[in-house]
Amino acid sequence: MALTVDKLANDDRFSGDNVFQFLLYLPFGILILALRTLLALILWVASILLPKKSAVGQLLSTLACWTFGVYVKLKGNRDPRCSVMVANYVSCLDSLATSHVLGTISLRKWKVPPFFASTLGIKNAAQFVRKQHFAESPSRPVLLQPEGGPTNGRGLLKFTDWPFPIGNRVQPVSIKVERMYTNVTVHRPGDTRDKFPWSDALWFLWTPLTVFTIQLLPAMERGDDDDAAFVQRLRQSIAGSLGVEMLEFRWEQVNSSGAWRARASAAELRRGAARVRDVLPRVPLRDVLADLAVTQSVDVTITNFLEGITPYTPERADTPPPGPSSPPPPKYVTPVPTGVFPKSAKERQLSFQERKAQMIAEARRKYIEKHGLNLA
Structure with missing residues (x-):
């Protein structure tokens, strides 16, 4: 193992x-x-x-x-x-x-x-x-x-x-x-x-x-x-x-794994699981919690599911048909990097958040393509 x-x-x-x-x-x-x-x-x-x-x-x-x-x-x-x-x-x-x-x-x-x-x-x-x-x-x-x-x-x-x-x-x-x-x-x-x-x-x-x-x-x-x-x-x-x-x-x-275990609780695990399911909504919650308890890392858990390291059975997407008055679901848009290195620490932190969002968007796109999902 x-x-x-x-x-x-x-x-x-x-x-x-x-x-x-x-x-x-x-x-x-x-x-x-x-x-x-x-x-x-x-x-x-x-x-x-x-x-x-x-x-x-x-x-x-x-x-x-x-x-x-x-x-x-x-x-x-x-x-x-x-x-x-x-x-x-x-x-x-x-x-x-x-x-x-x-x-x-x-x-x-x-x-x-x-x-x-x-x-x-x-x-x-x-x-x-x-x-x-x-x-x-x-x-x-x-x-x-x-x-x-x-x-x-x-x-x-x-x-x-x-x-x-x-x-x-x-x-x-x-x-x-x-x-x-x-x-x-x-x-x-x-x-x-x-x-x-x-x-x-x-x-x-x-x-x-x-x-x-x-x-x-x-x-x-x-x-x-x-x-x-x-x-x-x-x-x-x-x-x-x-x-x-x-x-x-x-x-x-x-090091972050040690910090997680020091303050871990059911609420912490569920908050981490919610972050995983934001990226991978069809992964069952029980599978997310089980993998998260082992890896102690949201990013590693997402990688395990995306690369097939942790097997799971996808949940069925129960999406109601759009009515005449209901707006179409929003498409996930990948943010475009600016390519300019910010001068201030605040701007650099914002840039980091943009890059992080771009990585999550790319992982989501690959997951959708791999499983042939139609979210449009």
């Missing part, structure tokens, strides 16, 4: 089967949390006072791994000719683990203090200049995680988040994370790309040990492939190493 978007996110922190062992460890976890918090303060002071040199950076990286209880297993060999590495996204400390053993720089949109960013081996993606970086530190490759956000590792999301065009030679990397008692990443309704998940980091401090397994895969040459074909080869390599399937979901769908 294919994975659905709701199976890619963890909503609960506790993951163990033996609650008794968890309760026994609880007081030791609180003690470890207190000691590691003290170590984190020492690390903060050291990052401010010590000079910015490579040996000092390696020392701070080691202290950061001790602070967060991170242990890294490295497999495979790094290709020195590759300045870009591409990996899956598992946790908020992927950058620390890879920076510690590979000396990589990870691009993030997090708004965190500079000392914290440098210790974790991250740079702000908005301030990153590719040519300048490779001129100043050619030995430090850039680690890209183009899934856009973390999942529970059960599938590989569609790659969408490219800060800059990738080069002609790239080394794929697979990352696995193991931990006792608690899940590494938990999705909350307020999760965004520019906000560091402090709650996940806090549980790193509480957990006795988190093991990262980093597998360096054979480097790949672009050859005659365009970006889409090259990215697909990279995805196949990483998914094969992880033993998971490649999915067409984006991280925004996984």
Whole structure:
């Protein structure tokens, strides 16, 4: 059975089967949390006072791994000719683990203090200049995680988040994370790309040990492939190493799915079903609700019905014959895009609504043509 978007996110922190062992460890976890918090303060002071040199950076990286209880297993060999590495996204400390053993720089949109960013081996993606970086530190490759956000590792999301065009030679990397008692990443309704998940980091401090397994895969040459074909080869390599399937979901769908489940109710599902039936009026309501409960997305549900992924029996259209006084039903008109990029945010939002209406109109037209409906 294919994975659905709701199976890619963890909503609960506790993951163990033996609650008794968890309760026994609880007081030791609180003690470890207190000691590691003290170590984190020492690390903060050291990052401010010590000079910015490579040996000092390696020392701070080691202290950061001790602070967060991170242990890294490295497999495979790094290709020195590759300045870009591409990996899956598992946790908020992927950058620390890879920076510690590979000396990589990870691009993030997090708004965190500079000392914290440098210790974790991250740079702000908005301030990153590719040519300048490779001129100043050619030995430090850039680690890209183009899934856009973390999942529970059960599938590989569609790659969408490219800060800059990738080069002609790239080394794929697979990352696995193991931990006792608690899940590494938990999705909350307020999760965004520019906000560091402090709650996940806090549980790193509480957990006795988190093991990262980093597998360096054979480097790949672009050859005659365009970006889409090259990215697909990279995805196949990483998914094969992880033993998971490649999915067409984006991280925004996984994140919105978590937000939906957090506030889901019968009223929410029915409002979503009403939106689906506005586009596909002949799909039975019970089928819409059943599919919507699985996908947690109105757009994905519409796609499932349009492409035949979710089978259904169309409802009979009981349309009364038009009388002499009744006006003819309005035809659905596809809005025409203006082709001009608006200057203000308000105008851009209106343009987005127009494009959205155009996509729905196109989906409706294809559905009508496919089923031979006569709505005129």
